[in-house]
Amino acid sequence: MVKIRHADISEKHKTYEWLCLSDTASMHMGEPDFPNNPIPSWEEFNEGFEDFYYQEETREKGSVMIIQDGDEEIGCVCYACFHLKPQKAELDIWLKEKNTAEMVMDQKL
Numbered sequence: 001m002v003k004i005r006h007a008d009i010s011e012k013h014k015t016y017e018w019l020c021l022s023d024t025a026s027m028h029m030g031e032p033d034f035p036n037n038p039i040p041s042w043e044e045f046n047e048g049f050e051d052f053y054y055q056e057e058t059r060e061k062g063s064v065m066i067i068q069d070g071d072e073e074i075g076c077v078c079y080a081c082f083h084l085k086p087q088k089a090e091l092d093i094w095l096k097e098k099n100t101a102e103m104v105m106d107q108k109l
Helices: 009-021 042-048 098-107
Strands: 002-006 062-069 072-080 090-095
Touching (some): 009 042
């Protein structure tokens, strides 16, 4: 069964790896297809991606949520609300590997 839970600050590096270092990263950032959106280093991500995404008291602005299939973590969903119109959110899904994307599509989530 697939479950979603809020991430905490101790999981920030793991979510960085899924976004920036997984085999899915080239689908949305970095050379050759996205030269204007380079893959950030951990230091750049840690500085630029706000900690509030991992804090319970600021979930109205946005949050990172870990996606689990049984006991296996397969990626995360990130939502941001602070920069959009009221009652609107931007959603991103970061999967830890391409095989995960295929599994998700097979389950029609």
